[in-house]
Amino acid sequence: MQDNDIDRRTVLALTGTTAGTLALAGCLGNGDDDDENGDEDDRTDENGDDAPADLWEPVEDPPDAVYVPTHRESMIMLESLDAGEYRIAPMLSYPHSFWTVAGSDVSRELPEDMSGVHMMFSLWDPETDTVLPANIGASIEVFYEGERVDQRDSWSMISQEMGFHFGDNVSLEEDGTYEVEVDLPALSARTTGDLEGRFTDDETVSFEFEYDQAFRDDVSDVTWIDEDEWGDRGALEPMDHGGHDEHGEHDEHGEHGNHDDEHGEHEHGEHDHHHVPYSQLPAVDAFPGTLLVEADGNGEPPAETDDLPRSGDAAVLATLLESDSRLAEDGRYLLVSPRTPYNRVPLPEMSLNATVERDGETVHDALDLEQTVDDEYGHHYGASLAEVEPGDTVTLEITAPPQIARHQGYETAFLEMDPIELTVPETQ
Amino acid sequence: MTLPDRSALSRRDYLRALVAVGGATALSACTSESDEVEVPTGTDDPESLPERQHAWNEALSRDDDGNVSPPEHHVLVALSLASEPTDEVRERVEDALQTLERAYEWSTEGLLFTLGYTPAYFDRFDGELPESVDLPEPTAIVGEVDEFDEFDALLHLASDHSQVVLEAEEGLFGEHDELNGLAVETDLTGVFERVDERRRTGFVGEGLPAEHAALGGVPDSVPDDAPFFMGFRSGFDESQATEDRVTIDDGPFVDGTTEHVSSMRIQLSQWFDQESHEMRVAKTFSPEHADDELVGEVGEKLSTSTALTTERIEATEDDARSGVVGHAQKAARAREDGEPLLLRRDFNTVDGDEPGLHFLSLQAEIDAFVRVRETMEGDDLGLPSLNNGITGYIFPDRRGNFLVPPRSLRALPPPDPG
Structure with a gap:
């Protein structure tokens, strides 16, 4: 799917011709040497021990x-x-x-x-x-x-x-x-x-x-x-x-x-x-309401990001806020907060919907969740659910993975995203 | 005016660059490059020419699939009226235009042209345009367009021969004595002045965009045989309105049409260097075109249509839920009874040494363009701009609206001809 098949010679040629610092950065593996010419030579020699050859090394x-x-x-x-x-x-x-x-x-x-x-x-x-x-x-x-x-x-x-x-x-x-x-x-x-x-x-x-x-x-x-x-x-x-x-x-x-x-x-x-905030979503325990649990899990509510259900390696927090929540308009509010594992970075520009089922009957069918930014809960997707009860199954279907570009280490995640089947716990 | 460096360019590119530069020196350079070209002469009988100035299709050639092929070279000459529109002056304009028609065959081997007028032109008269003509002042419509064509008239010159468009322009403005060997007796000097900074030029044809890869902003990765900058064929018959459809069918300007021209830059390095072919197909046509490989490298698999079924057009909203929609499917939502509303005669440009497009479309009323453009913007789809068809890659900065009257009213018409 993605093009990881980079022509190494091309990369070397490109970086080799650019008089400078980029080449150096790739090759030395430390920031101590400011001698660009030397760096460039080192780079193309590719003779470093554990120094990788180039920045675009896949x-x-x-x-x-x-x-x-x-x-x-x-x-x-x-x-x-x-x-x-x-x-x-x-x-x-x-x-x-x-x-x-x-x-x-x-x-x-x-x-x-x-x-x-x-x-x-x-x-x-x-x-x-x-x-x-x-x-x-x-x-x-x-x-x-x-x-x-x-x-x-x-x-x-x-x-x-x-x-x-x-x-x-x-x-x-x-x-x-x-x-x-x-x-x-x-x-x-x-x-x-x-x-x-x-x-x-x-x-x-x-x-x-x-x-x-x-x-x-x-x-x-x-x-x-x-x-x-x-x-x-x-x-x-x-x-x-x-x-x-x-x-x-x-x-x-x-x-x-x-x-x-x-x-x-x-x-x-x-x-x-100086201060630039990092886009980190709140931890699991910062979210009120009833945390939904994995339908095939142990029934325990997730306590931290690691416990959250995953889809395409995204950790997906889903909680049902009470009808008196400021976010709820008609019934309870389903707040879905997908985030990267480890750093809790939000995953914008997804399309996802929720289907609520009770005893095999569909209560809400593929209800679209709206992309929302809130000062307290940050970026999330949400919708009001008029009808939802303990014991209901809530299936989140992801029709578009995050339509955002990714830097290295994120490009293979958050792409093939399977539906997540959750249950509204009886008591919490 | 600096001429392009002959030794640095292919012949084709050089001719293209000369058209862009314009003027008598460029014409002279162009003529010496094109000595061997024999241009067919026109007619002494104006009545033999169509009443619709925009009736070009009959005169245009067809590609192997039967689609109309636009002329290769285009110049849009912006004109400012320099005298009162009296009957005497009208006669002079008509004589000058008939000189063009005598000099050049009404064909792509000769010359095709239209003369259109802005709302600003009509403002000088006491009377009003009839209700059968929809010609509002240009507006931004979408985005941040803030420059508008407020000069008086626009002369669109088109030919397969670069020296024809240059010669016609120079001859009309007293910079050249002969048009295709015919002495110029009447020109437009003193009637119109050219608005040089609004002069626009461009080109269409297989392989042309790639030849401009040496110019600023056009990446090397433009496919060699792509006829348009964005890499795919365009102008399929089934996605074009007919000339009948875009013709004003009532009132004094019957057989006229309205013309919209927008000029835009195109961000080609993102388009070609940061995206895969599949992504470009999905964003140009539809995701299904990409999945089913309907297009081919430059659109060669498409014959006379963009293969937009009703289902693919109606799938636009659903496709948006999957993250990306195509420009063609999205804009086609504006069709009426399955028929396109616009007749596009757009062409690529490197005016200002930047890759761009002069989007020229004809429609029965300007409002049809506005509807299509708003539909194409796809604000209703909630997509990131760079996944919303091609809207994130184009930067329109200028719009103009024109009335292209019927041939019999093309010379300085009043708004309310009897």
């Missing part, structure tokens, strides 16, 4: 699940900007490889032109600190010396370190100052709680950045994961956007080393504008 036979990628990607965070009710943090790195999704088809973006940037944006509500992981459809225009050199709609993406963000690779031909204009449309998802009725206006922000050798040096500081762990089930820990914490990762094998602070020195601006 993991062999990755599981159809979240897995540990080959490396951490470093980036530069620019000052956060306010645009109407939105706050947005632009981040820049070297061009990244990622995977786009349409329906259940996957296509790998393999940057051909290493002259350029991977442009990323986090978007959130500064009042409630809620990341807004919904269909942003933000378009980006890039100008150089007053002339537009690029215009595109951005991909919504998830990565293990960055969580939900949006962006794309943008080729840049010249070194110099670039101006970027980001058009943020009104939020398309339903908003509830303190977010209700907000983010209804289109907004525009612009910022500038320098693209030069110093930039390339700054972002080339890639850290490689021990090759033995590539493809293991697990994930890198979220990057700390405050810039003063150490990196880590957690997986089923425990902690890794290499917890360097990779980007703290690049930050600038007022302290308030």
